[in-house]
Amino acid sequence: MLRRLSVNQPEEFSFSKTNLKWAKAQLKKYPKGRQASAVIPLLWKAQEQEGWVSKPAIEFVANFLDMPEIRVLEVATFYFMFHLKPVGSKAHFQVCGTTPCMLRGSESLIDICKARINGKQHAPSADGSMSWEEVECLGGCVNAPVVQIGSDYFEDLDKVSFEKLISDVESNKSPVPGSRVGRFSSEPSNMTKKYSRKKSSSENASIERYRG
Amino acid sequence: MTTKSIKINDTILDFDENLTIIQACELSGIQIPRFCYHERLSIAGNCRMCLVEVVGGPPKPTASCAMQLKDLRSGPNGEPPQVLTNSEMVENARKGVMEFLLINHPLDCPICDQGGECDLQDQAMSFGLGESRYTEEKRTVEDYDLGPLVETHMTRCISCTRCVRFTTEVAGIDQMGQTGRGENSEIVTYLSHTLDSELQGNIIDLCPVGALTSKPYAFTARPWELQKTDTIDVMDGIGSNIRVDSKGNRVMRITPRENHLVNEEWISDKSRFVWDGIRVQRLDTPLKKIEGNLMPTSWEDALSIASKRMENGNTTFVAGDLVNVEALYTASKLSEYLGSAKILGDLDTTFPLNERSVYVGNGKIEDLDNARNIFLLGTNPRKEASVVNARIRKAWINGADVYRLGIQENLTYDVKELGVSLFDLQNFLDKLGSKKSFWTNTMFLVGYSFLNSKLADTALNTIRSYVEKFNSKLLVLHQNASAVGSLDLGFETDVKVKQELIKETKTIYNLGCDTLDVDQGTFVIYQGSHGDKGAGSADLIFPSACYLEEEGIFVNMEGRMQFARKAIQPPGKAKENWKILRALTEKLGYVPNWLDLNGLRNALFDEFQLISKPGEIIEVPWKAVKKQKKLDSKISLPGYVKNYYLSNSICRASKTMGSLARARNSHNLKKAS
Numbered sequence: 005m006l007r008r009l010s011v012n013q014p015e016e017f018s019f020s021k022t023n024l025k026w027a028k029a030q031l032k033k034y035p036k037g038r039q040a041s042a043v044i045p046l047l048w049k050a051q052e053q054e055g056w057v058s059k060p061a062i063e064f065v066a067n068f069l070d071m072p073e074i075r076v077l078e079v080a081t082f083y084f085m086f087h088l089k090p091v092g093s094k095a096h097f098q099v100c101g102t103t104p105c106m107l108r109g110s111e112s113l114i115d116i117c118k119a120r121i122n123g124k125q126h127a128p129s130a131d132g133s134m135s136w137e138e139v140e141c142l143g144g145c146v147n148a149p150v151v152q153i154g155s156d157y158f159e160d161l162d163k164v165s166f167e168k169l170i171s172d173v174e175s176n177k178s179p180v181p182g183s184r185v186g187r188f189s190s191e192p193s194n195m196t197k198k199y200s201r202k203k204s205s206s207e208n209a210s211i212e213r214y215r216g
Numbered sequence: 217m218t219t220k221s222i223k224i225n226d227t228i229l230d231f232d233e234n235l236t237i238i239q240a241c242e243l244s245g246i247q248i249p250r251f252c253y254h255e256r257l258s259i260a261g262n263c264r265m266c267l268v269e270v271v272g273g274p275p276k277p278t279a280s281c282a283m284q285l286k287d288l289r290s291g292p293n294g295e296p297p298q299v300l301t302n303s304e305m306v307e308n309a310r311k312g313v314m315e316f317l318l319i320n321h322p323l324d325c326p327i328c329d330q331g332g333e334c335d336l337q338d339q340a341m342s343f344g345l346g347e348s349r350y351t352e353e354k355r356t357v358e359d360y361d362l363g364p365l366v367e368t369h370m371t372r373c374i375s376c377t378r379c380v381r382f383t384t385e386v387a388g389i390d391q392m393g394q395t396g397r398g399e400n401s402e403i404v405t406y407l408s409h410t411l412d413s414e415l416q417g418n419i420i421d422l423c424p425v426g427a428l429t430s431k432p433y434a435f436t437a438r439p440w441e442l443q444k445t446d447t448i449d450v451m452d453g454i455g456s457n458i459r460v461d462s463k464g465n466r467v468m469r470i471t472p473r474e475n476h477l478v479n480e481e482w483i484s485d486k487s488r489f490v491w492d493g494i495r496v497q498r499l500d501t502p503l504k505k506i507e508g509n510l511m512p513t514s515w516e517d518a519l520s521i522a523s524k525r526m527e528n529g530n531t532t533f534v535a536g537d538l539v540n541v542e543a544l545y546t547a548s549k550l551s552e553y554l555g556s557a558k559i560l561g562d563l564d565t566t567f568p569l570n571e572r573s574v575y576v577g578n579g580k581i582e583d584l585d586n587a588r589n590i591f592l593l594g595t596n597p598r599k600e601a602s603v604v605n606a607r608i609r610k611a612w613i614n615g616a617d618v619y620r621l622g623i624q625e626n627l628t629y630d631v632k633e634l635g636v637s638l639f640d641l642q643n644f645l646d647k648l649g650s651k652k653s654f655w656t657n658t659m660f661l662v663g664y665s666f667l668n669s670k671l672a673d674t675a676l677n678t679i680r681s682y683v684e685k686f687n688s689k690l691l692v693l694h695q696n697a698s699a700v701g702s703l704d705l706g707f708e709t710d711v712k713v714k715q716e717l718i719k720e721t722k723t724i725y726n727l728g729c730d731t732l733d734v735d736q737g738t739f740v741i742y743q744g745s746h747g748d749k750g751a752g753s754a755d756l757i758f759p760s761a762c763y764l765e766e767e768g769i770f771v772n773m774e775g776r777m778q779f780a781r782k783a784i785q786p787p788g789k790a791k792e793n794w795k796i797l798r799a800l801t802e803k804l805g806y807v808p809n810w811l812d813l814n815g816l817r818n819a820l821f822d823e824f825q826l827i828s829k830p831g832e833i834i835e836v837p838w839k840a841v842k843k844q845k846k847l848d849s850k851i852s853l854p855g856y857v858k859n860y861y862l863s864n865s866i867c868r869a870s871k872t873m874g875s876l877a878r879a880r881n882s883h884n885l886k887k888a889s
Contacts, residue, residue: 007396
């Protein structure tokens with residue numbers, strides 16, 4: 005995939021107060037003069053903040069780490085994890101299309117994305133709130149098919165639960181990450197009760213760690 | 217240095233264990249094909265063309281450019297490790313790599329400027345499969361604008377990244393890079409900026425394919441129809457070794473020759489692209505001024521007018537910036553005969569320069585490689601000697617500290633500022649005192665701005681006292697090709713003396729100096745190649761050959777004498793510089809005992825031992841320094857005012873240099889706003 009900077013770019017970029025504090029702390033991890041090593045974490049933080057990596061963000065990071073802009077651009081264009089074009093304002097669906105997910109029905113999830121979001125990947129929906137892309141293995145094969153939004157995994161999806169997930173996002177509800185068939189983790193689906201730590205909890209293992 | 221025995225094919229040889237396999241093979245005379253590896257750049261190891269077989273190593277071919285000898289294991293009984301460069305495995309690997317490289321390379325050799333001197337073409341012939349099995353579509357890549365010098369055909373790029381490494385490491389600009397990955401990787405400049413470097417032309421030579429080619433040379437000639445002449449560049453004081461390629465009587469392009477002592481294998485853009493200035497604005501017939509207009513005349517007439525003027529005495533000879541030593545020698549003999557003065561037009565100093573150990577120093581360009589501390593005193597080497605600047609940068613990368621006094625411009629490396637005046641220098645010297653370990657590994661580079669400042673005499677002697685005491689190195693960065701030659705022959709530079717001479721003299725014999733201001737009443741004879749400012753104010757013009765049109769000697773800033781060779785014929789009635797002066801001597805009744813160039817050179821070498829050995833620097837006795845006064849001048853050193861791309865008459869005639877100067881101006885304006 006040819007990766008270029010977006011034609012439409014915001015005027016400027018700067019880290020939020022918390023992120024700036026975090027970024028300054030990152031610099032201390034590296035010996036003096038080697039701060040360029042922090043380029044990936046910083047770009048990632050910029051993407052977390054804005055949803056995508058813009059030209060001002062690249063220049064901000066370059067300036068912050070005292071490295072040439074072209075070197076940051078090289079990194080940003082190398083890794084597909086960095087979005088160089090704006091993504092949906094509410095959610096960017098990353099649908100896993102690798103073999104296990106595909107066998108468990110990810111192709112129909114992609115069809116739903118095409119119908120409800122946009123016929124093309126990386127292109128926003130009509131109102132700009134959502135976008136989607138097909139990604140390589142997300143490493144959640146046991147809970148296939150998997151869709152990732154930000155750092156949350158939505159697992160064991162089927163057409164119905166995925167349609168609901170999109171609707172929830174659309175109507176500004178925040179969907180709870182995790183399995184859609186009631187699994188706590190990756191236990192066999194007919195033994196979910198045995199492995200659940202809290203019967204009443206609707207959360208799963210990854211969420212607990214995420215919050216913990 | 218630890219040596220290690222390596223068996224290359226069937227021969228066991230000892231090498232420094234820090235060498236890579238490709239270097240060891242090179243030393244033992246075995247050629248390994250390569251694209252990305254270049255001995256003056258960092259190792260990338262991404263083209264995979266240099267694969268060799270390491271016996272007993274991993275069961276796959278090894279990239280010889282990226283494997284050090286010390287990492288090779290000995291055999292089970294302690295036999296030296298064996299490297300095979302022609303085994304079946306290696307041959308198959310090369311064929312495979314070649315096939316992969318050619319998958320996306322267009323087959324447009326017939327319309328490619330690199331055709332005939334292309335590494336990819338040559339190596340495909342020597343090591344490739346000979347046929348293509350590829351029927352799918354090839355990728356295409358967008359071209360981008362690198363400015364008026366380098367043309368891009370990025371579809372041809374094989375992603376060796378030599379250009380990226382050169383611009384980043386040697387030229388010191390951070391504009392080029394490789395974005396994307398895999399099939400979609402592209403060599404780009406950040407936001408398609410044009411390159412801001414005086415050395416960018418070198419990426420044309422470095423590019424092993426036709427992705428980066430020369431814009432001014434585009435589609436004008438084929439390498440096999442060019443006549444090649446090895447000669448010397450005169451655009452600055454370095455005396456870079458160049459090769460001039462000409463077709464018929466036209467210079468088609470200029471490329472560098474390798475000379476580790478002088479220019480390594482780089483040349484500046486000015487040296488490389490000035491050739492279009494050689495064809496235009498030429499003086500091709502003698503001219504004399506009649507009623508304010510310059511009219512063509514014959515040589516006979518022109519010479520007799522000149523001799524009549526000069527017979528009356530009071531002639532001053534002025535040397536320009538591009539004159540060879542033969543012409544200077546003839547002129548200086550003539551001035552001796554006439555009892556007249558000779559001055560150097562393009563160098564003003566506040567004190568007389570008459571000892572080589574003063575106006576050159578004891579340093580050489582190659583000394584920069586070993587210097588730990590480099591002092592730039594009133595010089596901007598990036599503009600005055602771009603190739604030397606790359607060498608200072610190399611020393612800086614290897615850990616040298618660079619200190620600077622005066623002109624504060626971006627030099628592509630970090631400098632420690634000493635200040636702007638000689639007083640600041642004195643302060644620094646006093647503070648540091650005589651720390652032996654510091655000064656022994658120090659090299660001073662002194663520029664024209666320093667020599668031109670008030671109290672420069674004392675300042676230079678202060679520096680020389682350190683050089684004398686601690687055996688540091690001193691090198692004066694002369695900006696002009698003819699500077700050291702003229703100084704060796706005794707041309708005057710002291711600005712006071714010069715002004716007086718010019719004011720008093722009735723006739724000026726100007727050898728291509730375009731910076732001279734003369735009074736109205738003075739009769740000016742201009743001998744030069746280009747119709748520039750100097751010719752404009754002349755009363756009589758002798759058209760002469762330029763540096764590519766005659767055999768000549770140039771002495772570079774280190775005092776290294778080098779021969780320039782004749783590549784093409786001078787245009788029209790223009791003659792070799794020394795011949796014009798020799799003809800004039802006869803008219804004036806002075807007959808030197810030589811008639812031809814050899815005779816002239818023999819006489820010159822007999823008289824001036826300093827410039828008698830080609831390619832060498834002759835050691836000169838060091839002129840001892842007397843105790844000096846403290847430097848108390850707080851006046852800033854004069855700045856660098858010359859326009860880099862338009863610094864001499866040939867540059868000013870060149871269209872390419874003009875567009876570069878324009879591009880640089882608009883770039884600077886953009887930066888300032």
